[in-house]
Amino acid sequence: MLAEQDLGISFADLNQFKIPKDLWGHPTTFFELETSLSSFGNLLGAVLGNQHPITAAYRPIWDSVQQEYKARLHHEIDIRRVIKPIHILRSIQLPVYNWFNTKKLRRMPPPPPFVDILERISLYVYSNPMLPPGLYQLIAPK
Numbered sequence: 741m742l743a744e745q746d747l748g749i750s751f752a753d754l755n756q757f758k759i760p761k762d763l764w765g766h767p768t769t770f771f772e773l774e775t776s777l778s779s780f781g782n783l784l785g786a787v788l789g790n791q792h793p794i795t796a797a798y799r800p801i802w803d804s805v806q807q808e809y810k811a812r813l814h815h816e817i818d819i820r821r822v823i824k825p826i827h828i829l830r831s832i833q834l835p836v837y838n839w840f841n842t843k844k845l846r847r848m849p850p851p852p853p854f855v856d857i858l859e860r861i862s863l864y865v866y867s868n869p870m871l872p873p874g875l876y877q878l879i880a881p882k
Contacts, residue, residue, distance in 0.1 A: 781798055
């Protein structure tokens with residue numbers, strides 16, 4: 741249903757599920773980001789299947805996080821605190837959204853370039869994506 745655009749889920753939908761706002765958590769540490777990335781990969785495989793282009797494009801980023809970029813991400817998120825985990829998740833969400841939007845227009849989109857996110861972080865050219873107001877309020881200092 742997600743692949744055919746028959747169903748969509750957004751952060752605002754949490755209101756309808758009557759989930760308390762204190763459970764709307766978002767990752768704040770590298771360890772929590774790693775858990776979120778793992779869960780997202782499992783969700784992709786379960787919902788879209790292992791052969792889906794998005795699932796196949798996601799595997800290399802997960803492998804790279806586990807192997808070559810683990811120390812770098814930990815340093816940037818937990819020590820330097822330049823990048824917040826929510827920015828990385830948003831950087832993953834945007835190409836997924838774009839992929840489905842292009843598919844909805846009946847065009848064949850290229851696989852999302854997820855590994856580019858890690859390469860930009862490694863080269864110090866990563867820029868934090870803009871967050872929608874709901875997500876920004878979660879991370880903005882009060």
